[in-house]
Amino acid sequence: MDLNEARFKLNKDIPIPLYYQVKRMVLNEIANGNLKLGDKLPAEIEFCESLQISRPTVRLALNELVAEGILVRKKRSGTFVAEPKIALEINQSVENFQRLMLNSARECTVEVLDLCVVDKIEEINQHLNLSSSEDLIYLKRLWKVGETPIVYNATYLPSTRFSMLLDKDYSELNLFEILQLNCGIHATSRHVKTEAVLASKNDIELLGIERTRASLLYVTDQVNDEQGQPICWSISRCRGDKVFLSYQTEIV
Structure with missing residues (x-):
């Protein structure tokens, strides 16, 4: 990025904060193709000297772009x-993540x-309407896009009802496809709860996150069959720097 050749110019005579103008400059350079995926930005001091602005102004602009997933610091x-974030549709289970990416x-x-x-x-037994003594099937998986870990998930199912699922391959087919093929069970409804949390030490190691105090999307998901009987209960942890939630709804 050549700051002197950037099409977007700062204007110190208008009531728009300079940090926001710097932010718009970077976004404009990405939009017009002068900055591409993986390109390195000038150092903060270069912004300061070329644009005649303070370092805190530059840092605020870049910090916002990093927080929004547009830029990444190494x-x-x-x-x-940075790579564009992945849109996770709120009505889609993590089970469909591989198909979405493909x-x-x-x-x-x-x-x-x-x-x-x-x-x-x-x-979890309570979520699945099980007796307090029934054991559970535990399935833990990690999804990667390229070589980058994006989300991992822990899924629990009733062991008595689904003991035949213990020898299946979950690296190619998703859980709901396996349930349909082997048990004739169709997943028809979900109850989903999503919140933002800070990554734990285990999250950071498993997802390959390079910084502490990183944000995650923490999603709990109860899936039911056609009779309204709970099939499984799962917990997903998605990298907040790589994905965002998306949904479409009618205005009422």
Whole structure:
């Protein structure tokens, strides 16, 4: 990015904050193709000297762009144009994430981290309308786009009802496809709760996050069959710097 050649020029005589004008300059350079995915931005001091503005002004503009996922900072390397965030439709389960990525021509793989039977977990047994003594099937998976971990998920199912699922391959087919093929069960409704949380140490290691105090989308999901009987309860942790939630609805 050549600051002297940028088409967007700062104007100090208008009542628009300078940091916001710097932000618009960077966005404009990305929009017109002068800044492309992976390109490195000038150092903060270069912005200051070329545009005759203060370092806090530049830092505020770049910080906002980093927070919005437009830019990414790499330790001891600088600030770069980031990959566009992935839109997760709120009505789509994480089970469809691989198909979503393949439909958008992005390579996606699923790694099965664990598949076993675990002892009852009182809170989850209640969500699944199970007796307090029934064991659970525990399925833990990690989704990667290219080589980048994006989301991991822990899913719990009734062990008695779905014992036949313990020997299935969850790296190619999603859980709902396997349930339909092997059990004739169709997932028809979901109850979803989403909140923003800070990544734990385990989250940072598993998702390959390079900084502390990173944000995650924390999604809990109860899926029911055609009779309204709970099929599974899952917890997904999605990288806040890589994805955002999207939904479309009618105005009432």
